[in-house]
Amino acid sequence: MPIFVVHEHHASHHHWDLRLEIGGVLKSWAIPKQPPRTKGIKRLAIQVPDHLRSYAKFEGEIPEGQYGAGKVKIWDKGKFHLIEKKRDKIEFELKGIKLKGKYVLIKAKLRDEKKNWLFMKI
Numbered sequence: 001m002p003i004f005v006v007h008e009h010h011a012s013h014h015h016w017d018l019r020l021e022i023g024g025v026l027k028s029w030a031i032p033k034q035p036p037r038t039k040g041i042k043r044l045a046i047q048v049p050d051h052l053r054s055y056a057k058f059e060g061e062i063p064e065g066q067y068g069a070g071k072v073k074i075w076d077k078g079k080f081h082l083i084e085k086k087r088d089k090i091e092f093e094l095k096g097i098k099l100k101g102k103y104v105l106i107k108a109k110l111r112d113e114k115k116n117w118l119f120m121k122i
Contacts, residue, residue: 001079001080001081002020002021002022002079002080002081002082003021003053003056003077003078003079003080004018004019004020004021004077004078004079004080004094004096004099005019005026005056005074005076005077006018006019006035006074006075006076006077006096006098006099007019007058007059007072007073007074007075008072008073008074008075009030009068009070009071009072010070010071010072011062011068011069011070012069012070013032015030015031015032015033016030016031016033016034016035016075017029017030017031017048018031018035018045018119019051019055019056020080020082020090020092021053021056021080022082022085024053025050025051025052025053026050026051026052026053026055026056027047027050028047028048028049028050028051029045029046029047029048029105029117029119030045030046030048031043031044031045031046031119032044032046035075035076035098035099035119036119036120036121037098037099037121038121039120039121039122040120040121041120041121042118042119042120043118043119043120044108044116044117044118044119045105045116045117045118045119046113046115046116046117047115047116047117048115056077057074058072059072059073059074060072075098076096076097076098076099077096077097078094078095078096078097078099079095079096080092080093080094080095080096081093081095083102087107088106088107089104089105089106089107090104090105091103091104091122092104099121101121102121102122103119103120103121103122104119104120104122105117105118105119106118106120
């Protein structure tokens, strides 16, 4: 079963990074506010470059001058089940410690940005 991890990232802007193992890599989204644990809360999720699967275990300090400089810690992790993956929608079930249940990422048409998604529990 594929894995997921959510990194809490104290970079230039405090945010969370959602990472889902899809196709052998960690597809990743930066979420400016804490990920939703209940239904009815939508969060902006900005797609960022894929990461290697091994990055799921990373915790520590990214040095100044490097991309993403700042402190990174694992906020949640576990297994996940991919229910449906389309170009503009990814539905999945998370089996973590904090995040449990069905979630969806839906491509958002915000400010003509192609990297913007909405992340919510369903």
